[in-house]
Amino acid sequence: MKTCLIVDDSSMIRKFLRTSLESLDFAVREATNGQEAIARCEESMPDVIVLDWHMPVMTGIEFVKLLRQGGHADQPKVVFCSTENDLDHIRTAIEAGADEYVMKPFDRETLHMKLQLVGVA
């Protein structure tokens, strides 16, 4: 079973993502900001991280930069999931190390397709 870490400060989004990901046979863990996500990754690196942009304490961009600089051998796939839906933000996320980008709002099928594109579903 593949593992996914959801990083989002909105409990509603986390709930939707958890339901969607569990229906796709992922074992799911959650974090509410980038700093918590680092702690979850230190415990165990997931196969994929679904990551929000704007969060208190540490943003998604700050987190993914740290993750990619960390030099972990088992780098997870990172799928950004954000309301920042313009090209500049999307380019910034890719340059920071994101593998895919989902623009909110989205549905379960779109999320599934993006997970297939990064090779985890």
Added chain:
Amino acid sequence: MQISETSKRILADLLRSQTGQDFPPNRRWRVGTALSGLCREHGIANLDSLIAKLGMSQRSAQAHTLVEALLNNETYFFRDRAMFDLLAGRVLPDLAEARASTKSVRIWSVGCSSGQEALSLAMLFAEQESRWAGWTIDIVGTDVSTSVVEAARSACYTQFQIQRGLAVGQMVKWFEETPQGWRAKEKLRRMVRFEKHNLLDPPPNPAHFDIVLCRNVLLYFDDVTRARAFERLAAVLAPDGWLLLGAGETSLGQSDRIVPDRDLRGFHRLATSARAQRTADLPRRAAG
């Protein structure tokens, strides 16, 4: 929402006369959903009244809107990616060799809906830039629905459409943000054109194609009409061309002229081409 037997007959007649499509029981369950928008638009509460009002004249514009609403326009970028991987990795290199003297490739996307399949093909060529430099790539997409052909011509996609099946890297590379949505860049648009057309009618120009994609179209025809469609497809396919059908669709038992490719799943060839291929393989097999 329930509909009467009379309404079902009206819809079946309209679909058949305007598109050639069948209207079997397994297609009727979604009629309520498909026509709910038209009910709201016309301020009509039940389907029978709507169908009676719009469907009375077979050739009226109103009847056409009824038919358009019934059509399944489901599509997304790189639908069935395995097939596109085979196209990019196996078929296009063969085609580049076979057409080296003319430097021209002609592709027909049948039932193109809003154009994502045709643009996915254009991306395959654009991403193999050095191989296709100086070539004429002509991808024609056709559909029986006027509204989706107009959408395809605009090459503009909503946020929902653009992220279905398309990798973000491809979106950034091949699409631009416009007030109307995410629009395919000129480099892709130059390779594609779209026409309203019914597969059962004489083919669109240039009438001969190296690759034809006819995926999830034939399943809407009854056996007799499907056999006619296979004849149409066989007539336009280049002797060494490929026909791609949808997952779960096959020519087996339905056409003598088109047969499944032995090596590429979902790909079909003219029977004459397949026989020629088997003959060419014999000495190699004997030697091996």
